Amino acid sequence: GQSLEQPSEVTAVEGAIVQINCTYQTSGFYGLSWYQQHDGGAPTFLSYNALDGLEETGRFSSFLSRSDSYGYLLLQELQMKDSASYFCAVRDLGYKLSFGAGTTVTVRA
Amino acid sequence: DAGVIQSPRHEVTEMGQEVTLRCKPISGHDYLFWYRQTMMRGLELLIYFNNNVPIDDSGMPEDRFSAKMPNASFSTLKIQPSEPRDSAVYFCASSPTGVFGYTFGSGTRLTVV
Numbered sequence: 001g002q003s004l005e006q007p008s009e010v011t012a013v014e015g016a017i018v019q020i021n022c023t024y025q026t027s028g029f030y031g032l033s034w035y036q037q038h039d040g041g042a043p044t045f046l047s048y049n050a051l052d053g054l055e056e057t058g059r060f061s062s063f064l065s066r067s068d069s070y071g072y073l074l075l076q077e078l079q080m081k082d083s084a085s086y087f088c089a090v091r092d093l094g095y096k097l098s099f100g101a102g103t104t105v106t107v108r109a
Numbered sequence: 110d111a112g113v114i115q116s117p118r119h120e121v122t123e124m125g126q127e128v129t130l131r132c133k134p135i136s137g138h139d140y141l142f143w144y145r146q147t148m149m150r151g152l153e154l155l156i157y158f159n160n161n162v163p164i165d166d167s168g169m170p171e172d173r174f175s176a177k178m179p180n181a182s183f184s185t186l187k188i189q190p191s192e193p194r195d196s197a198v199y200f201c202a203s204s205p206t207g208v209f210g211y212t213f214g215s216g217t218r219l220t221v222v
């Protein structure tokens with residue numbers, strides 16, 4: 001089975017940098033994904049890491065260390081619109097994604 | 110591209126009634142997933158299909174739940190009979206082979222009273 005741990009809440013001010021950590025235990029690992037979900041909305045895909053290292057997409061970056069079963073999502077230059085829940089998810093051999101409980105990010109002016 | 114389309118957006122039904130949720134995946138996406146989201150249990154995978162064939166239904170909570178995909182452009186999730194504990198947001202998502210980011214539909218908010 002899959003088990004993922006991420007912090008439940010993070011609060012920061014506009015312009016700041018936030019790092020959301022995710023540790024996982026899994027019987028089969030083929031990648032770590034991150035999704036964003038605004039209140040009342042659908043999860044939207046942000047990034048996918050299959051190999052160790054940092055992937056950068058605009059203000060968001062994602063990192064993976066397979067030896068440590070650890071990854072993080074880095075949100076830079078925080079904006080009010082970044083207030084949302086962020087989920088890490090691990091993929092198994094198939095296309096099955098198991099999600100963490102989510103981290104609620106609150107951005108304050 | 111209209112995205113993944115789910116209907117209805119909201120459903121309120123009485124306990125014991127049959128509920129059918131519908132999903133149209135993005136054209137060309139050969140994977141389709143049904144997820145349920147609640148505050149207590151988060152996002153849970155119920156079942157997923159590849160090329161209209163169910164691959165893993167281990168997340169289907171019990172026999173009251175069933176899912177079908179009669180063709181590449183349509184899937185249903187049926188609950189019969191419904192119970193108050195089935196109240197949740199049900200999401201459908203799709204993905205093409207080789208792409209590991211799912212596209213989610215807007216979800217169906219189900220309330221069973």
